[in-house]
Amino acid sequence: MRYLVTAFALFILIFSATLSIAESEKRNVLFLNSYQNGYAWSDDILDGVREVLNDSNLNIDLHIEYMDTKRFKGEEFMEILHSYYAFKYKGYNLSAIIVSDNAALNFMLKYQDTFFSDVPVLFCGINDFKPDLIKGKNNYGGVLENPDIEANVNLALTFNHDIKKVTVVGDNSVTSRAIVHQIETAAPLFAGRLTFEYWNDLTLAELLKRSRGMDRNEILLFTPFYKGAHGELYTAEEVLQIISDNSPVMVFSVWEFLLGHGIVGGKLLSGQDQGRQAAKMAVEVLQTGQMPGQKVVLGTNEYYMFDYNVLKKFNIDQKLLPEDSIIINGPDYFYKLNKQVFWTIIVSLFVLSIILIFLVISILQRRRVEKRIKAQLSFQEILMDTIPLQICWKDKSQRYLGANSSFTDFFEMGSPSAIIGLDDSVLKPDKEFAEEAAKWDKQVIETGKQRLRISWAMMREGGDAVWLDINKVPLYNEKGDVVGTLSTAQDVTRRVNLEKQLLQSQKMEAIGTLAGGIAHDFNNILTSIINSVELAMNDVKEGTITWKDLDRAVKAAQRGSRVVKQILTFSRPSQEGFKPTDISDVVRETVDFIKASLPRNIRVTANVSEDVPLIMADPTQIHQVIMNLCTNSFQSIRDSGGQIEVSLKTVDVDDEQGQFMRVKSGKYLKLAISDNGPGIPVEILDKIFDPFFTTKGKAEGTGLGLAVVHGLIKGHGGGTSVHSSPNVKTSFEIYLPVTSQIRNLDNKSYGPLHLGQESILFVEDDEDQLETTPRILESLGYTVKALSSPAEAFKLISADPHKFDLVITDYDMPETNGLELAKDIQNVAPFVPVLIVSGRRNFLNFASEVKNVRKVLMKPYSKNIIADAIREVLLSTEKNDG
Numbered sequence: 001m002r003y004l005v006t007a008f009a010l011f012i013l014i015f016s017a018t019l020s021i022a023e024s025e026k027r028n029v030l031f032l033n034s035y036q037n038g039y040a041w042s043d044d045i046l047d048g049v050r051e052v053l054n055d056s057n058l059n060i061d062l063h064i065e066y067m068d069t070k071r072f073k074g075e076e077f078m079e080i081l082h083s084y085y086a087f088k089y090k091g092y093n094l095s096a097i098i099v100s101d102n103a104a105l106n107f108m109l110k111y112q113d114t115f116f117s118d119v120p121v122l123f124c125g126i127n128d129f130k131p132d133l134i135k136g137k138n139n140y141g142g143v144l145e146n147p148d149i150e151a152n153v154n155l156a157l158t159f160n161h162d163i164k165k166v167t168v169v170g171d172n173s174v175t176s177r178a179i180v181h182q183i184e185t186a187a188p189l190f191a192g193r194l195t196f197e198y199w200n201d202l203t204l205a206e207l208l209k210r211s212r213g214m215d216r217n218e219i220l221l222f223t224p225f226y227k228g229a230h231g232e233l234y235t236a237e238e239v240l241q242i243i244s245d246n247s248p249v250m251v252f253s254v255w256e257f258l259l260g261h262g263i264v265g266g267k268l269l270s271g272q273d274q275g276r277q278a279a280k281m282a283v284e285v286l287q288t289g290q291m292p293g294q295k296v297v298l299g300t301n302e303y304y305m306f307d308y309n310v311l312k313k314f315n316i317d318q319k320l321l322p323e324d325s326i327i328i329n330g331p332d333y334f335y336k337l338n339k340q341v342f343w344t345i346i347v348s349l350f351v352l353s354i355i356l357i358f359l360v361i362s363i364l365q366r367r368r369v370e371k372r373i374k375a376q377l378s379f380q381e382i383l384m385d386t387i388p389l390q391i392c393w394k395d396k397s398q399r400y401l402g403a404n405s406s407f408t409d410f411f412e413m414g415s416p417s418a419i420i421g422l423d424d425s426v427l428k429p430d431k432e433f434a435e436e437a438a439k440w441d442k443q444v445i446e447t448g449k450q451r452l453r454i455s456w457a458m459m460r461e462g463g464d465a466v467w468l469d470i471n472k473v474p475l476y477n478e479k480g481d482v483v484g485t486l487s488t489a490q491d492v493t494r495r496v497n498l499e500k501q502l503l504q505s506q507k508m509e510a511i512g513t514l515a516g517g518i519a520h521d522f523n524n525i526l527t528s529i530i531n532s533v534e535l536a537m538n539d540v541k542e543g544t545i546t547w548k549d550l551d552r553a554v555k556a557a558q559r560g561s562r563v564v565k566q567i568l569t570f571s572r573p574s575q576e577g578f579k580p581t582d583i584s585d586v587v588r589e590t591v592d593f594i595k596a597s598l599p600r601n602i603r604v605t606a607n608v609s610e611d612v613p614l615i616m617a618d619p620t621q622i623h624q625v626i627m628n629l630c631t632n633s634f635q636s637i638r639d640s641g642g643q644i645e646v647s648l649k650t651v652d653v654d655d656e657q658g659q660f661m662r663v664k665s666g667k668y669l670k671l672a673i674s675d676n677g678p679g680i681p682v683e684i685l686d687k688i689f690d691p692f693f694t695t696k697g698k699a700e701g702t703g704l705g706l707a708v709v710h711g712l713i714k715g716h717g718g719g720t721s722v723h724s725s726p727n728v729k730t731s732f733e734i735y736l737p738v739t740s741q742i743r744n745l746d747n748k749s750y751g752p753l754h755l756g757q758e759s760i761l762f763v764e765d766d767e768d769q770l771e772t773t774p775r776i777l778e779s780l781g782y783t784v785k786a787l788s789s790p791a792e793a794f795k796l797i798s799a800d801p802h803k804f805d806l807v808i809t810d811y812d813m814p815e816t817n818g819l820e821l822a823k824d825i826q827n828v829a830p831f832v833p834v835l836i837v838s839g840r841r842n843f844l845n846f847a848s849e850v851k852n853v854r855k856v857l858m859k860p861y862s863k864n865i866i867a868d869a870i871r872e873v874l875l876s877t878e879k880n881d882g
Contacts, residue, residue: 048275265306523839661719
């Protein structure tokens with residue numbers, strides 16, 4: 001008994017000493033994993049590491065960290081991990097660090113010098129290894145993941161000799177890029193026989209779409225792919241199984257953990273073998289304190305493994321497989337097993353089936369349903385977010401059941417998932433629109449009838465009106481009861497604006513055509529009045545009451561002429577006075593003039609860009625445009641005060657903007673006059689350029705100001721655009737073409753009234769002018785032959801081409817027009833100059849094409865005007881002849 005007690009005490013002492021020694025020799029080992037917990041490859045590596053460490057008889061405390069780089073990446077994330085690990089392990093004495101896959105190795109190479117600088121690092125699962133990575137780092141060693149790409153591609157060619165193309169599937173992760181580089185290195189081995197294509201970082205939906213369209217002479221080479229249709233992560237096994245189920249081609253890979261999920265098989269790498277080999281090297285370091293003799297080794301134990309179901313799917317003969325190949329999912333041939341093993345398996349399966357059958361069926365059904373629902377919801381989300389319409393659906397209580405991204409983005413409500421279960425009183429969209437939409441929804445729910453093509457103009461803060469085309473339809477349950485509403489809205493602002501612009505252009509064309517016709521008749525009448533009165537004044541003593549009455553009549557007729565010209569300005573503005581013009585000078589001069597006349601509570605500024613190019617323009621007309629628009633701005637802010645800004649810069653007008661303003665695309669000068677007044681109501685925005693339309697009092701405006709602006713800019717080949725945000729900014733934007741080239745038709749004055757003695761042929765169909773104008777010309781000393789028929793005039797000149805020194809002809813005549821008559825005269829008497837008189841301006845450019853037309857004189861004209869015109873033509877003819 002005494003010996004027994006002594007022996008027991010000795011055992012206790014030895015055991016305690018052993019525990020003490022073991023405790024003092026405990027080693028801390030950090031396992032740094034590139035990916036997340038649950039990823040099969042990483043879990044296999046960790047299992048292999050644990051197996052070796054547990055069998056090493058060393059007292060090891062294994063610390064496991066998951067970097068999760070499949071879902072999180074980037075420099076900022078790595079810096080966060082670095083700070084976290086440095087803080088967490090600053091009090092630990094690590095004996096070794098085992099890293100799995102490229103991301104973890106790159107992390108340690110970058111940051112180890114800042115912590116654990118001398119700790120041995122053993123790596124595994126490394127693709128595309130370059131020796132320079134660990135050059136000079138004696139504490140690094142490990143196992144490479146070096147898949148045999150050539151062997152696997154040759155297997156595919158053995159199974160199908162018609163293969164022409166290999167498509168490699170991957171993402172942009174560090175590991176995937178490294179694997180792809182290894183594949184690219186092996187690709188030249190098949191040059192002339194195979195082509196390689198790389199699909200990187202596609203969404204699952206795009207990957208499925210492409211893989212469904214592949215031909216049987218192609219194969220897929222799969223590297224782990226994780227990204228879903230909306231950035232969500234799938235397991236590599238799930239993605240692989242989906243691709244395999246939906247693609248007509250064989251799928252290959254090089255990892256054992258993917259077998260059984262759709263790949264054919266091949267020469268596969270084992271994660272557990274990688275982990276075991278790295279752990280063995282770590283144990284050797286812990287036992288000897290030194291790195292192994294061979295620091296970097298290739299991965300071993302690649303197995304030829306295949307999936308029976310996939311072999312059967314593609315009718316691959318098993319005789320083509322390498323010897324000692326492992327086949328999974330194959331049929332169990334019970335006759336190959338001994339009876340004891342067979343019955344043991346049968347009894348075990350029977351017992352387990354009774355216990356688990358209902359649970360397994362339930363789980364499988366649930367997973368299938370969940371996958372179908374997830375796929376359907378994913379497709380629905382993709383479809384809804386792709387549609388440009390704003391879509392939402394609500395229940396009978398006006399609470400949101402769902403919406404697409406276009407809807408929540410347009411109304412600034414956040415994400416679609418955030419509004420579910422809420423109503424507009426919480427979300428507070430546009431108040432007026434929400435109230436009207438609630439009324440429409442209520443009508444649809446109560447009547448069960450849809451409401452279509454509802455037009456609504458919504459004012460956005462700080463912007464123009466947005467036009468929506470809205471449809472609302474009822475939602476029904478399985479019983480046919482209305483349970484809510486589905487609403488769609490389409491932004492049709494561009495279409496509405498284009499329609500308004502087209503209507504405005506058509507309206508202005510119609511008014512211009514009407515005004516042109518009226519002006520022609522008025523000009524004929526005014527010409528006759530002016531000429532007749534001037535002739536009468538020659539017969540009355542100057543200064544008498546009668547002479548003064550006649551003088552007032554001439555002045556009244558001239559005022560009438562100016563009114564006609566103003567009406568014509570917005571329909572067919574004149575291009576007389578066009579010349580190379582520096583618009584910046586016009587802007588500065590006009591702004592300086594305006595500043596002097598405005599009260600102090602209104603500030604006027606000019607913002608003119610440098611190096612504004614010269615354009616062909618009438619500076620007087622541009623001055624009038626700026627004055628008209630600045631006057632409008634002043635009248636809108638004169639009570640409250642404010643700011644008027646005139647800016648000028650060079651811009652490019654694209655096709656869409658040009659279509660809106662009905663001008664060609666190209667380079668333009670943009671002249672903008674803006675103020676911060678009350679703005680223009682949206683309901684009258686499309687009427688402001690109409691002639692005689694005004695919102696001012698009778699004493700303030702005639703309604704011609706903006707119409708004249710529109711006409712003048714149109715005459716310059718430009719366009720106009722208006723933007724109005726009440727009390728923020730109302731801006732009139734004028735676009736003038738930089739490349740415009742317009743003939744200068746300036747009238748010249750030759751001083752005092754000119755007399756002459758030349759012979760003139762006068763052709764006019766208007767009886768009053770035929771009576772008065774020749775008398776005016778005769779009073780100037782000319783010999784005049786007056787005819788009402790162009791045919792007779794041409795006949796007279798044809799008979800004697802040298803009889804007349806000048807032909808004056810009206811443009812509008814019943815038989816032919818003056819331009820055609822000038823062309824006929826040019827054929828028989830090209831040396832005879834022609835002066836055309838007209839009340840229309842729309843043919844001026846055509847007149848310049850006829851060489852003998854030396855001048856175009858617009859009606860109405862006075863004695864002085866026609867005298868200057870005749871002398872100008874005759875002098876220019878003498879100069880050309882000389």
